[in-house]
Amino acid sequence: MRPLSLDEVVGQEAVLGPGRPLRRLVEADEGMSVILYGPPGTGKTTLAHVVSLATKRTFVQLSALNSGVKDVRAVIDTATKDLGMTGRRTVLFIDEVHRFSKTQQDSLLAAVENRVVSLIAATTENPYFSIVGPLLSRSIVLTLEPLEDDDVRTLLRRALSDPRGYDGALALAPDAEDHAVRIGGGDARRALTTLEAAANAARDNGLSEITLPVVEAAVTQAAVRYDRDGDQHYDVASALIKSIRGSDVDAALHYLARMVEAGEDPRFLARRLVISASEDI
Numbered sequence: 001m002r003p004l005s006l007d008e009v010v011g012q013e014a015v016l017g018p019g020r021p022l023r024r025l026v027e028a029d030e031g032m033s034v035i036l037y038g039p040p041g042t043g044k045t046t047l048a049h050v051v052s053l054a055t056k057r058t059f060v061q062l063s064a065l066n067s068g069v070k071d072v073r074a075v076i077d078t079a080t081k082d083l084g085m086t087g088r089r090t091v092l093f094i095d096e097v098h099r100f101s102k103t104q105q106d107s108l109l110a111a112v113e114n115r116v117v118s119l120i121a122a123t124t125e126n127p128y129f130s131i132v133g134p135l136l137s138r139s140i141v142l143t144l145e146p147l148e149d150d151d152v153r154t155l156l157r158r159a160l161s162d163p164r165g166y167d168g169a170l171a172l173a174p175d176a177e178d179h180a181v182r183i184g185g186g187d188a189r190r191a192l193t194t195l196e197a198a199a200n201a202a203r204d205n206g207l208s209e210i211t212l213p214v215v216e217a218a219v220t221q222a223a224v225r226y227d228r229d230g231d232q233h234y235d236v237a238s239a240l241i242k243s244i245r246g247s248d249v250d251a252a253l254h255y256l257a258r259m260v261e262a263g264e265d266p267r268f269l270a271r272r273l274v275i276s277a278s279e280d281i
Contacts, residue, residue, distance in 0.1 A: 003050055010158075010188075011151035012043060015142045022047065022142060026054045031089070031115030035097070035131060036122045038144030041187030044122035047144075048093035051120060057089045058082060064099035069107045076111045083116060090117045097121035098130035105132045112138050146186025153181055155188050156195055170199055171209040179215050194219045233264075237272055245280045 003009045006016060006023060015022045025032045036044040045061075052059035060075050079090035092111075094100070111117045112135065119139065123130060127141055147155075159165040160172055172180070176198070184191025195210075197218040202210045236255050243251035259269060 002046055004053060006050055006054055009043065009046065009050060010154050011147045012047075012144055015144065016047075021140060022051070025140075026051055029055050031118055033112045033119040033135075033139040034121070035127050035136070035139045035141045036120065036144055037124075037127050037141060039124060039146055039187070041184070041189040041191075042144040042146060043188065044144060045093070045095065048091065048120040048122070051118075052091040052093075055089070055091070055118075057091045057118060059091050059093065061093045061095065064094060064096040064104070067094075069104055072104065072107045076108075076116060079111070079117045092117040092119050094119070094121045096123065098123040098125040098127070102132050105135050109134055109138070147184075147188055148186070149181050152184045152186070152188060152191045153177065156180055156191060159192060159195055166199060169208075170202060173209055173211045176210050176212045176215045179212055183215075183219055237268075241272060241276050241280075244276050 006026060009016055014020060017023065022034065025034070036047060038044060048061070049059060051057075058079070060079075062071055062075065075090070075092055079092070082088050082090060094108075097105070108119060112119050121131075121139070127136060131139075156172065156177060160170060161168055172195070180191055180194045180198070183194045194215065198210045198215045201218045202208075202214050205214070207214065236258055240252060240255035240259070243255060256269070
């Protein structure tokens with residue numbers, strides 16, 4: 001179900017709309033180094049695939065979780081040979097690039113500088129803190145936002161109707177669709193995973209329509225957008241304190257619930273609340 005062209009990509013108009021940065025880079029078909037920064041499920045891997053297809057470049061993917069300097073150099077060596085022998089360029093996509101050490105990130109510099117590879121790096125962490133300065137200065141940082149509900153809805157309907165998906169074999173009840181969108185929470189991957197689980201459950205029960213009870217039985221819990229070890233740890237904590245300071249009860253309970261549901265350390269919450277009580281109340 002991955003898009004085959006930029007026009008098939010849903011959402012992210014800020015980087016893909018007419019005249020926007022990523023579209024300009026692709027249409028110019030020049031060497032590029034791009035860092036895609038955004039939460040999970042916003043299309044970072046999809047965009048890297050689409051760029052390679054649109055520019056007719058070889059696509060190579062590495063994950064910072066299980067790749068090292070040796071792997072990076074092997075890709076660069078192969079890309080150098082391909083460029084010299086056939087003129088074909090390479091898109092090197094590195095997922096979770098913030099997990100690369102300084103040495104690993106430094107190993108990319110020469111290839112990026114010389115345009116041997118077109119680097120597309122994905123990160124869920126603020127690149128200005130997690131990416132080394134020399135690589136950052138050679139790259140364009142593009143921020144991807146969580147998808148709007150209508151965008152997620154479009155993806156669900158496409159998955160149901162497209163021949164690469166369910167090809168019209170299943171229908172999705174309106175209330176079930178609303179629930180799947182809520183579970184996704186702006187994360188396309190999670191919404192599509194929910195649809196897949198519900199579709200499998202419907203087929204197992206001989207149903208041609210995915211109903212709300214089927215979705216609820218297939219997926220029991222909505223997504224909580226919170227990362228105890230990332231930027232959102234402090235962003236949500238700050239939002240909690242600001243909500244208390246502004247006497248916004250509903251917002252304060254919302255942010256507190258997000259942190260509790262995601263398993264935040266109660267001692268961290270207690271310290272924050274004590275500090276707020278002593279400074280603001």
